[in-house]
Amino acid sequence: MTGLASQEIAMPRLALVFGLVLLATGLPVCLHAQTGLNGIVRGVTDLDKSFDAADRNHDGKLSKAEAQAGSVAFITTHFDAIDVHHTGFVTKADVHAYIAHMLMRSQPAPGSSAGKPR
Numbered sequence: 001m002t003g004l005a006s007q008e009i010a011m012p013r014l015a016l017v018f019g020l021v022l023l024a025t026g027l028p029v030c031l032h033a034q035t036g037l038n039g040i041v042r043g044v045t046d047l048d049k050s051f052d053a054a055d056r057n058h059d060g061k062l063s064k065a066e067a068q069a070g071s072v073a074f075i076t077t078h079f080d081a082i083d084v085h086h087t088g089f090v091t092k093a094d095v096h097a098y099i100a101h102m103l104m105r106s107q108p109a110p111g112s113s114a115g116k117p118r
Helices: 003-024 036-054 066-069 075-081 091-107
Strands: 061-063 087-091
Touching: 036 066, 036 075, 036 091, 061 066, 066 075, 075 087, 075 091, 087 091
Parallel strands: none
Antiparallel strands: 061 087
8 A cells, every 4th residue: 555545544544543533632622513524624713713712812822821811721731741841831733732642652563563453
């Protein structure tokens, strides 16, 4: 199987895992009412809106205090892991990268038998 074909197969699985992570993290998302990619897009959109609401000074960054004051529990809980550069703030891109990193960690290694029918 070519790398491109492998990526095309992995994307729906990644989308499903992403949706499950959003649901499990307690983000203000009602994914149970949505299905497929639309639900995932809605979840990310809701997360971005929560980020924007918590960003009181509108600088595109959240400090841990802003995340706590804005009731963005996911960011507050995972702040230190999201802030990989130890700057004392996180951006939406940092949050998205953290979620993607966590999703990739949960994926079986290429060529492993995990998830393959027996």
